[in-house]
Amino acid sequence: MAEDKKKVEAITDMSVDFAQWYTDVVLKAELIDYTSVKGCMVIKPQGYAIWELIQKQLDAEFKKTGVENVYLPMFIPESLLQKEKDHVEGFAPEVAWVTHGGLEPLQERLCVRPTSETLFCDFYANEIHSYRDLPKVYNQWCSVVRWEKTTRPFLRSREFLWQEGHTAHATAEDAEARTIQMLNVYADFCENVLAIPVIKGRKTDKEKFAGAVATYTIEALMHDGKALQSGTSHNFGDGFAKAFGIQYASKENKMEYVHQTSWGMTTRLIGAIIMVHGDNSGLVLPPRVAPTQVMIIPIQQKKEGVLDKAFELKDRLSNFRVKVDDTDKSPGWKFSEQEMRGIPIRIEIGPRDIENNKAIIARRDTGEKIEINLDNLETEVATVLDKIQVEMLERARAHREEHTYSATTYEEFLDILENKPGFVKAMWCGEEECENKIKEDASATSRCMPFEQEKLSDKCVCCGKPAKAMVYWGKAY
Amino acid sequence: MAEDKKKVEAITDMSVDFAQWYTDVVLKAELIDYTSVKGCMVIKPQGYAIWELIQKQLDAEFKKTGVENVYLPMFIPESLLQKEKDHVEGFAPEVAWVTHGGLEPLQERLCVRPTSETLFCDFYANEIHSYRDLPKVYNQWCSVVRWEKTTRPFLRSREFLWQEGHTAHATAEDAEARTIQMLNVYADFCENVLAIPVIKGRKTDKEKFAGAVATYTIEALMHDGKALQSGTSHNFGDGFAKAFGIQYASKENKMEYVHQTSWGMTTRLIGAIIMVHGDNSGLVLPPRVAPTQVMIIPIQQKKEGVLDKAFELKDRLSNFRVKVDDTDKSPGWKFSEQEMRGIPIRIEIGPRDIENNKAIIARRDTGEKIEINLDNLETEVATVLDKIQVEMLERARAHREEHTYSATTYEEFLDILENKPGFVKAMWCGEEECENKIKEDASATSRCMPFEQEKLSDKCVCCGKPAKAMVYWGKAY
Numbered sequence: 042m043a044e045d046k047k048k049v050e051a052i053t054d055m056s057v058d059f060a061q062w063y064t065d066v067v068l069k070a071e072l073i074d075y076t077s078v079k080g081c082m083v084i085k086p087q088g089y090a091i092w093e094l095i096q097k098q099l100d101a102e103f104k105k106t107g108v109e110n111v112y113l114p115m116f117i118p119e120s121l122l123q124k125e126k127d128h129v130e131g132f133a134p135e136v137a138w139v140t141h142g143g144l145e146p147l148q149e150r151l152c153v154r155p156t157s158e159t160l161f162c163d164f165y166a167n168e169i170h171s172y173r174d175l176p177k178v179y180n181q182w183c184s185v186v187r188w189e190k191t192t193r194p195f196l197r198s199r200e201f202l203w204q205e206g207h208t209a210h211a212t213a214e215d216a217e218a219r220t221i222q223m224l225n226v227y228a229d230f231c232e233n234v235l236a237i238p239v240i241k242g243r244k245t246d247k248e249k250f251a252g253a254v255a256t257y258t259i260e261a262l263m264h265d266g267k268a269l270q271s272g273t274s275h276n277f278g279d280g281f282a283k284a285f286g287i288q289y290a291s292k293e294n295k296m297e298y299v300h301q302t303s304w305g306m307t308t309r310l311i312g313a314i315i316m317v318h319g320d321n322s323g324l325v326l327p328p329r330v331a332p333t334q335v336m337i338i339p340i341q342q343k344k345e346g347v348l349d350k351a352f353e354l355k356d357r358l359s360n361f362r363v364k365v366d367d368t369d370k371s372p373g374w375k376f377s378e379q380e381m382r383g384i385p386i387r388i389e390i391g392p393r394d395i396e397n398n399k400a401i402i403a404r405r406d407t408g409e410k411i412e413i414n415l416d417n418l419e420t421e422v423a424t425v426l427d428k429i430q431v432e433m434l435e436r437a438r439a440h441r442e443e444h445t446y447s448a449t450t451y452e453e454f455l456d457i458l459e460n461k462p463g464f465v466k467a468m469w470c471g472e473e474e475c476e477n478k479i480k481e482d483a484s485a486t487s488r489c490m491p492f493e494q495e496k497l498s499d500k501c502v503c504c505g506k507p508a509k510a511m512v513y514w515g516k517a518y
Numbered sequence: 519m520a521e522d523k524k525k526v527e528a529i530t531d532m533s534v535d536f537a538q539w540y541t542d543v544v545l546k547a548e549l550i551d552y553t554s555v556k557g558c559m560v561i562k563p564q565g566y567a568i569w570e571l572i573q574k575q576l577d578a579e580f581k582k583t584g585v586e587n588v589y590l591p592m593f594i595p596e597s598l599l600q601k602e603k604d605h606v607e608g609f610a611p612e613v614a615w616v617t618h619g620g621l622e623p624l625q626e627r628l629c630v631r632p633t634s635e636t637l638f639c640d641f642y643a644n645e646i647h648s649y650r651d652l653p654k655v656y657n658q659w660c661s662v663v664r665w666e667k668t669t670r671p672f673l674r675s676r677e678f679l680w681q682e683g684h685t686a687h688a689t690a691e692d693a694e695a696r697t698i699q700m701l702n703v704y705a706d707f708c709e710n711v712l713a714i715p716v717i718k719g720r721k722t723d724k725e726k727f728a729g730a731v732a733t734y735t736i737e738a739l740m741h742d743g744k745a746l747q748s749g750t751s752h753n754f755g756d757g758f759a760k761a762f763g764i765q766y767a768s769k770e771n772k773m774e775y776v777h778q779t780s781w782g783m784t785t786r787l788i789g790a791i792i793m794v795h796g797d798n799s800g801l802v803l804p805p806r807v808a809p810t811q812v813m814i815i816p817i818q819q820k821k822e823g824v825l826d827k828a829f830e831l832k833d834r835l836s837n838f839r840v841k842v843d844d845t846d847k848s849p850g851w852k853f854s855e856q857e858m859r860g861i862p863i864r865i866e867i868g869p870r871d872i873e874n875n876k877a878i879i880a881r882r883d884t885g886e887k888i889e890i891n892l893d894n895l896e897t898e899v900a901t902v903l904d905k906i907q908v909e910m911l912e913r914a915r916a917h918r919e920e921h922t923y924s925a926t927t928y929e930e931f932l933d934i935l936e937n938k939p940g941f942v943k944a945m946w947c948g949e950e951e952c953e954n955k956i957k958e959d960a961s962a963t964s965r966c967m968p969f970e971q972e973k974l975s976d977k978c979v980c981c982g983k984p985a986k987a988m989v990y991w992g993k994a995y
Contacts, residue, residue, distance in 0.1 A: 074641060074644060074645065076590070076591055076637070076640065076641065077595055077598055077640050078591045078593045078594075078595060078628065081591035081592075081593060082591070083588060083589070083590050083591070083641050084588060084589040084590075085588055086586035086587065086588055086656070089586075089587050089588050089589055090586075090587070092589075093587065109563035109566075109567075110563065110566050110567070110570065111560060111561055111562055111563055111566050112560070112561040112566055112569075112661075112679060113553070113560050113561075114553055114555045114558035114559070114560070114677055115558075115592075115630075115661060115663070115677055116555045116558060116614075116677070117555075118554055118555060121554055134620050134621055135620050136620065137593075137616045137618070137619050137620075137628075138616060138617065138618040138619075139614045139615060139616050139617075139630065140615065140616075140617045140618065141614065141615040141617065142614050142615075142665035142676075143611050143612050143613065143614075143665040144611055151555065151614075153592075153616065153630070160553070163553065163554050164551060164553065164560050167551060168551065179563070183661070184589075184592060184660070186592070188619035188620040199619075200591055200592055200593070202589060
């Protein structure tokens, strides 16, 4: 039992050391394990099941908008990667190179895809000939590799899982509309499924994707006041199309270049769930991505009828993801484990409850205990799960609002960045020099120029020149 | 319209050139495209949607048996690959090596996984300590790389998609039971979902997996009489456990080695579907893996009410995967395209049908046309789809039976292998020399020692020594 106790012992307090708290939760909730391959992780069943729920629900949203799934090779010939200049400059320093196949050296090096714009372009150049071939709205679920120097589970690893959508359109307007459409799909998904509120906006040129005309982003605020870029959607204009020769014959039989987009979300979202919702007892999962939504824990389970009743309740809750913990561990241990794993609802049922036709529902997110009449089990569980889903989003939004500041002077701006973790809204002149100075002075970056602009002043918070946009600034993962 | 015609022009006759017929179908049914990476393919929407249906249904069967999904890294350090001697000898000649990460050479080469036994062993050595940690029944869906010299879409490519299950058990009996259990899951899946009958059996030592004690296989017969290994399940005994030090404390507190299995199925199954069911009009998909099960093709669609009616039928068939082809192509072109894509049912609906409250159901597999009363649409479609699913399996089984022979003399054996494409059942002494001789004389391999043994004679068909088992022999993909 020594081993058992170890599992539920207190994790690091998040207010003492947030980074260590994060690592503790990731390991003790059994989401990942480290591996012999530096910077790569094993995603364990508890972690992968969250990803499966993300995939399933996000994929369904994609398909509603006409997305079709495909699979492209994991290798990119070096010559292909080099076709678009900005793109290769952005990615070449962080790719893994395959130089040998079997016992022979390759004639040309292949990189393991860090992202697949170049492969999709090569593919589209073969596929697209006429306006009737457009649009192409393809997506793939796969893993990608970026040779990062410092890594953290889910947040930054050398290999990670993601989806990458790549589209081709007849006009610039169609491409822009798809870019924004997918950003909205991402934002709605974060809010409705992950209970994570996000700021939608546009990246500055300094922060945009290598090769993009415009990058749009959704930015979330973690519990420690740091920002996490949670999904991006890029409009490429016709830059890649020109580099790869992707042309179509228009209705007027003129050759035109296509306009392209790409958009991606990753296993990083699991890191976001942990850091937005988790607490000092471990993970807290929103019901819609909880692999187990209800854990039934029998009390005095050796007494006749208790286990039978527990399984009877499970059967009645077949519309939900439910388990019974009938192991021979103590109820206290089981409570701790269920809390560590972030299971939204615990149902406690013992001999006295059975006698009174009652049970206790304990909410993971608030700790609230609710006595219910067993006749109403199904509706009570449905109601509480819905309530948890809604209130988790509300709490996360309230936390973000409390940690979002405005600054109009540089002193105020730096003071907030140093002393008040969170987002800082401030005006910006549009020059990269100011972004560089702010990074140097305060280790903060421009997170985005939000779609919902406010005019806080006329002047750039940094240089005092006329302002062009309001920007969300922050320290970021 | 020249382009349109090209798409539906006759594919190569399968009796003239089966290999070319296969390539034509793969391309013209729009399942794949070739890429700039030799030996790697793009799986296009029509192909990937079949894989998604395979994944969904196979994964559900796995989960019923307690399988949990995980994700392990795509890279294997060279030292890890080398830990199990037979395994590295089997795979080292055909792996791709990563030697550089970013701009720097790696300290140790990493191979791109050809299969993940070594990674799972490394993981299990960390995870398994006590009998209470067993069994581990994990699976992952991913892509793997094998640097093949000659490649063919779906059948043999340098990168392919698959699932690989890896389990660890307390006893040899438990491992053997899981090995057989998964082989049965595979066999049932092939028959019930893909409508492909399979022979279940054990591989000879020569044909078994590198590092396995026993490899079990399901073998299917393609339309051209060649065999296709369609799924394998391996029992590793404790060989990997000893190489990787995977031990657990038993109930009696003794340290014991675990016993392991692995099992896999791949995108090769799509090749099997094509080659078992396809015909000279293209692909023929069993309803359970058809991305579109019913294509509604309006006749004289410009006449008032026809398109409305077509979409009304689609709405009524919401329990099925249904599309309406409302493009401006001719009905004949639409028929050909629907046939090329293997869509099981076509519904033809025109003004006269509407007047009479009728429609025509055309079966893709037999060409049969059935006039139905529209009042019974839903039940008729359900009935016909069920019938197609059942009869496709029956036809494939009949084809296999017609192309399965027995031989008791070597002359007869060689004659069959030369002149009658199919399986040949014959007795075998158990020696690899006979397998080698047969390969040399007839380019045939032992496909498996079937679980259902028959005693055709006392003697090995090749050397005449006492026979140990009946073997299915054949030429194989």
